Amino acid sequence: MMSTSPRKEGFLVTLLTHLFLFSVTLLTLYPVLGVIKSAFDEQAGLSTSLSLLPEAFTFAHFENLLWERSADGTLIFAQHLWNSLIVSIATTIVGIFLACTAAYAFSRFQFTGRKTGLMGFLISQMFPGVLTLAPLFVLLNEMGLINQLMGLILVYSTTAIPFCVWMLKGYFDTIPADLEESAVMDGASQFTIFWRIILPLSAPAVAVTALFSFMTAWNEFILASVFMSDAASYTLPVKINSYVNNEEIRWGLFAASSILVSLPVMGLFYGLQKYLVGGLTAGAVKG
Amino acid sequence: MKSNEASRLIAVALLSACLGLGAHSAIRSTATQTTDAAHWELGNAVAIGLASCEQEKCEDEMIPKVLDLLPEARITWVEDGTADEFGISRGQVIARDTLGDTGKAPSPELAEDVNATTSQGISSGRRLGDDRIRVLAVDPGNKNRVVAFELDTPFRSTMPGGWAWALAGGIFALLAWRKPSAPMVRAIPMLSGIGLIAAGYFFHQDMLHNLQETSSAFSALFGEHGLSWNAKLEANGLPFETVVFGILLGAALGSWWVNSMEQFVDDLRHQPTVYAYVTPAVLATVILVFVPFMAGIGLAFFHAGPGDPSKYVFAGMSNFGELLQWEAMEGGANTFQFASSSGETYFTAPKFYFTLVVTILWTLFNVALHLGIGLGLALLLNRPNLRFKKLYRVLLIVPWAVPSYITALTWRMMFHTEYGTVNHVMAAVGMSPVDWLGSGESFGYFASNFAANLATNTWLGFPFMMVVSLGALQSIPAELYEAASIDGASRRQKFKFITLPLLKPALLPAVLLGSIWTFNMFNVVYLVSRGAPFGKTNILITEAFRYFNADKNYGMAAAYSVVIFLILLGYASVTNRVTKATEGALK
Numbered sequence: 001m002m003s004t005s006p007r008k009e010g011f012l013v014t015l016l017t018h019l020f021l022f023s024v025t026l027l028t029l030y031p032v033l034g035v036i037k038s039a040f041d042e043q044a045g046l047s048t049s050l051s052l053l054p055e056a057f058t059f060a061h062f063e064n065l066l067w068e069r070s071a072d073g074t075l076i077f078a079q080h081l082w083n084s085l086i087v088s089i090a091t092t093i094v095g096i097f098l099a100c101t102a103a104y105a106f107s108r109f110q111f112t113g114r115k116t117g118l119m120g121f122l123i124s125q126m127f128p129g130v131l132t133l134a135p136l137f138v139l140l141n142e143m144g145l146i147n148q149l150m151g152l153i154l155v156y157s158t159t160a161i162p163f164c165v166w167m168l169k170g171y172f173d174t175i176p177a178d179l180e181e182s183a184v185m186d187g188a189s190q191f192t193i194f195w196r197i198i199l200p201l202s203a204p205a206v207a208v209t210a211l212f213s214f215m216t217a218w219n220e221f222i223l224a225s226v227f228m229s230d231a232a233s234y235t236l237p238v239k240i241n242s243y244v245n246n247e248e249i250r251w252g253l254f255a256a257s258s259i260l261v262s263l264p265v266m267g268l269f270y271g272l273q274k275y276l277v278g279g280l281t282a283g284a285v286k287g
Numbered sequence: 288m289k290s291n292e293a294s295r296l297i298a299v300a301l302l303s304a305c306l307g308l309g310a311h312s313a314i315r316s317t318a319t320q321t322t323d324a325a326h327w328e329l330g331n332a333v334a335i336g337l338a339s340c341e342q343e344k345c346e347d348e349m350i351p352k353v354l355d356l357l358p359e360a361r362i363t364w365v366e367d368g369t370a371d372e373f374g375i376s377r378g379q380v381i382a383r384d385t386l387g388d389t390g391k392a393p394s395p396e397l398a399e400d401v402n403a404t405t406s407q408g409i410s411s412g413r414r415l416g417d418d419r420i421r422v423l424a425v426d427p428g429n430k431n432r433v434v435a436f437e438l439d440t441p442f443r444s445t446m447p448g449g450w451a452w453a454l455a456g457g458i459f460a461l462l463a464w465r466k467p468s469a470p471m472v473r474a475i476p477m478l479s480g481i482g483l484i485a486a487g488y489f490f491h492q493d494m495l496h497n498l499q500e501t502s503s504a505f506s507a508l509f510g511e512h513g514l515s516w517n518a519k520l521e522a523n524g525l526p527f528e529t530v531v532f533g534i535l536l537g538a539a540l541g542s543w544w545v546n547s548m549e550q551f552v553d554d555l556r557h558q559p560t561v562y563a564y565v566t567p568a569v570l571a572t573v574i575l576v577f578v579p580f581m582a583g584i585g586l587a588f589f590h591a592g593p594g595d596p597s598k599y600v601f602a603g604m605s606n607f608g609e610l611l612q613w614e615a616m617e618g619g620a621n622t623f624q625f626a627s628s629s630g631e632t633y634f635t636a637p638k639f640y641f642t643l644v645v646t647i648l649w650t651l652f653n654v655a656l657h658l659g660i661g662l663g664l665a666l667l668l669n670r671p672n673l674r675f676k677k678l679y680r681v682l683l684i685v686p687w688a689v690p691s692y693i694t695a696l697t698w699r700m701m702f703h704t705e706y707g708t709v710n711h712v713m714a715a716v717g718m719s720p721v722d723w724l725g726s727g728e729s730f731g732y733f734a735s736n737f738a739a740n741l742a743t744n745t746w747l748g749f750p751f752m753m754v755v756s757l758g759a760l761q762s763i764p765a766e767l768y769e770a771a772s773i774d775g776a777s778r779r780q781k782f783k784f785i786t787l788p789l790l791k792p793a794l795l796p797a798v799l800l801g802s803i804w805t806f807n808m809f810n811v812v813y814l815v816s817r818g819a820p821f822g823k824t825n826i827l828i829t830e831a832f833r834y835f836n837a838d839k840n841y842g843m844a845a846a847y848s849v850v851i852f853l854i855l856l857g858y859a860s861v862t863n864r865v866t867k868a869t870e871g872a873l874k
Contacts, residue, residue, distance in 0.1 A: 017667055018675075024664065025682050031697050031746070032685055034708060050711050102568035109561045112551040117569060124572065126855040127580050128807065130831040131848030134841045135582035136575070158575040161568050190560055219690040222809065222832070237692055241814075244696050251700065258693045269688040270681070273754075 035255045044252035061252035065260075070231070076239070077257070084236040084261075087152050088217040094157040095164060095213035096206065102161070103168035104194050108180075118169075121162035129159075133226060140227060147230045155227070156217040164209045171205035172198060204275035211272045218265055236261050326440040330422035331410055334436040337362065338424040356504055361437040365401045366429075397421075401433045587845035606846035613637050623823055626728035634730075638822075646806060646826040649740070653805045654798060656745045661752025662794075666786075668753075669760045680757070687750040695814035698743040699724065702815070726820040736816035736824045744811045748804075752797060759793035760786070799862050803855065827851050 033052045038044050039061055041054035049055065068076045105111070106118055136155060137146070145151030179201075180193050188196070199206065221237035228234055240261060243254040333353060337345055350362060396413075400423050404411045410424040418440050426432040555562060587606055615622045615635040623641050625634040664683065668676055686694065701708045702723040710720040723735045763786065771781050807828050812818065818825040818833065825833065828851060835844035 014673075017670065017673065021664075021667060021679050025679060028683055028746070029685060030708070031694070031701060032689065034701070035693075035697055050708065050715060098568040098571060101564040105561050105564035109558065111558060111561045111565075112554045117565065120577070121572070123856070124576050124580070126803075126852055126859060127576065128828060128831060128848040128851045128855075129809075130828065130835050130844055131583035131852065132576070132579035133583075133835055134586060134845065135579035138582075139575070139579060154571075154575060158571045161572050162576075165568065215690075219692060221692055222813075226836075237690070241692065241696070244700070249700075254696065258697070262689050262693060265690060266685075266688040273684065273688075 035258055038251060039255035039259050041252075044255065061256040065253050065256045074232075079232065080234050080236045080239045081260075083149060083233060084218060087149050087156065087235055088214050090149075090153045091156040091160070091217035092210050092213040094153060095160045096210055098157065099161050099164035099168055099209055099213075100199065100206065101194075103165045103172055104198060106165065107169045107172035108177075118166075121165055124162045129222070133223075136223075137226065145227075147228055147233045149233065151227055152217070152224060152235070155223055156220065157213065160213045160216045164212060167212075168202065168205055168209055171202050175201050204272075207272050208275045211268050214268065215265055218261075326420060326438065327412060327422070330412065330420055330436055330438050331424070333360075333438075334410060334422040334424035334434050337436065338426045338432070338434040339428070357438055359439045363397070363435040363437075365397065365433045365435060366431060397435060400435065404433055405430060583845050584849055586841055587849045588842075590842040591840070606842050607850075610639055610843065610846050610850065613640070623821070624728065625730050625733070628727075628729060630728075632728075641823070642825055642827055642830050645737070645824065649737075649808075649812075649826050650802050650805045652741055653744050653748060653808075654802050656741070657748040657752045657801060657805075658794070658798060660745070660749040661754075662756045662790075664749070664753045665756035665760055668757060680754075684750040684754060686746050686748075687754075691747055691810045692814060694747050695743055695811050698739070698746070699815045702739045724816060724819060728820070732820040733823045736819050740812055740816050740824060743815050744805065744808060747811065748801065751801065752794075755793060755797040756790065759790050762793075763789045795865075803858070806855070806858075807851075827854075 030052075037052050037054050040057055040059070042056040042058045042060065043054075044061065065077050066075070070076050070079075102117075106114060140146050140151045140155075143151070145154070175198060179197055183193050183197055219237060221235070221241055224235045225238045225241070228238060236257070240254060240257050243250045243257065337349060337353070340349055353362070354360060400411065400413055400421065404423040404425055410422060412420060412422040414420050415437065419437060420440055421435055421437045423433050423435045426434070588604070590606060609621070612621045615624075615637045617624055617632055617635055621638045623636050623638055624632050626632045667673075668679060700706070702710075704710060704720060704722050704725070707723070709723065714720060721735055722732075723739045725732055725735070767785050767789075768781055771785060776784070806826070808826070809828050809832070812824065812826050812829045813832065816824045818829060822830065822833065827847070831844050831847035831851060834840045834847055838844075
């Protein structure tokens, strides 16, 4: 077997490979399919069968989720979805803007404080989040940003900056300098070069950075649960966690909302995943 | 180059000395200044109060109350303390001294003070030592009767001694000597410097708070006797010396870091746009990441006040002492114990070290599983004539795309004893159900909870390794294998001499990155086992959060986080030496 070349591979080996890959894939997808089953099953999570088909099909969980209203009549899910969208989109825009500009300077120019800045960004990645929780709370409180979406936006975008800067810088480094030199010959300004040449060429890296910022904000729940005490300013993760964290586990609501929350990030992820590894390794390995 | 290194070294040594002496003297002198005035005032008020009240009432009521508030104080009555013409006191202690020296003649020093007081008319005072003062007051009803009141000015001596700072300075200098450009050498003086400034600030606030409490207690006590005392204390922000010290330190570090201010100003003049590009990101990160981080380090040296938990009291290194406590005692708060079902304890371990070991095992197991499964699948998927390759790949990275908190909560449900899929599968193959996420003293509960966490995180993490490995495998040129085949290499030889060596550069950073992610993988542990049983499956980061969230012990949470940070910093600097990954990027 050891000496057979790939071309001569027998039917049995191919079959075994497929069988193995198929079972691993099934194992991988089982938890996800289980959640989907629960979302459409009257029994929700309380079924004892291993089948992936709902025993009694229903849309009730989605209906309950979408039409649940708070005491003053607002649609709870819509409100939290809106909060999450605002926070995630604003985080992405702010984070991209800050990270792109800084990464461009770090990549293209030699200036005093450059090494320090890059090193500082790197070290800040090792700060345990718990350490900054209490001071951040005090800081946001002083600024009147507790229970405000603005507070979360600021915190999320700044915590994402260092990683994004390193990743983007790694990508910018791979763009040959000749392009800019010829643009300078043609009389282009620094900003034009950045805006017209560098940014369009690094669209994949920018997209990955955007994905990263968006996912940071969309999936985060610890900071959100510490800084948002008012149920009206909850983001979706905080709400979803509360479905299964209380005494009474609302498994149907959890499953239904998990699907709705995962769909956009999974869509983005699959749309951008071919850039993901390249972006990650360019930033981490090559620099 | 050589002179550059030498100047750096001198800068580090100077900075360290400046750091030690500056911090020590700044905090100490501020503390002294602020509290001394207040203590003199307090002593004066108490002495006058004691001198003017009736002797019996004093002894029965006032003295116990004063001693209750200031247990270390000493009260002495001296009667007939008038000086004769030679200035020698004929005074005699007639009232009960709080130390029981009743009836003895006063010390010459005390007698001298008594004489000075009676001749001046109302009151006088003397400093007895670094931390003690004495205030004397004359009884308005009997000019020959004087009360001497001794009390501590405690804050003069509570700061750790200068030798500790000198030692710290020596260590920095040593580090600088060994490797002047190491990031540690740059980071530590600055971090600790700013931490010290924060500590000084909180320390100052805390003194004011304590004094205000004492003040109101004494006002209440003397209120009945028609005398009120209120120390004029204002929380006037950062103490002046601390600010000056901070500015000096900042300037020194700044000039050292950018090598020369001149060059910085030059750069700023010639390429202002560059700084315009960088400033927004740097500013935002400094305000919302670095400043809270420094404040957090400062917080590690404080704990909640005994009376008022919202007020933080300087605690020195006591949080770290408590955290790193090594002795394991059965039933102790800092001890994990394992007991058999009959209740017999068979193993005890100090909490922090147990959690540290759990975290290391957690990281090792996870990274090994991620790498093993990921690389294995990548090798299978990379087979040349495999069909549905793309489909498998798309489906296998689903766990990466799903938000990790949803994964964790789902898996928690899958490990449910009654409704969980895992037990259903086990029942289907004839095994008895396991109480995976249950809680109990036996080792089995720890193992099952840990296994549940591990299973969840393995599911979560292998796709990343698979994708990285696949990318690296695909970048290996096929000609290499063809050439090897021509030379008659076996498949194993090809794997060993071509695949593995060429995979290494891509896999090493991924493994390092993955190990740091796993080390801090908060969501899985926090949401799946929730630390059960009794916090034993907590890793460092979730344990720190437990201190923050459940115990509301922010000082301990901060101390814990500082330890985590130091561990990660150490790990990163070791691995950095191995990979040299960042060095290339900084060129």
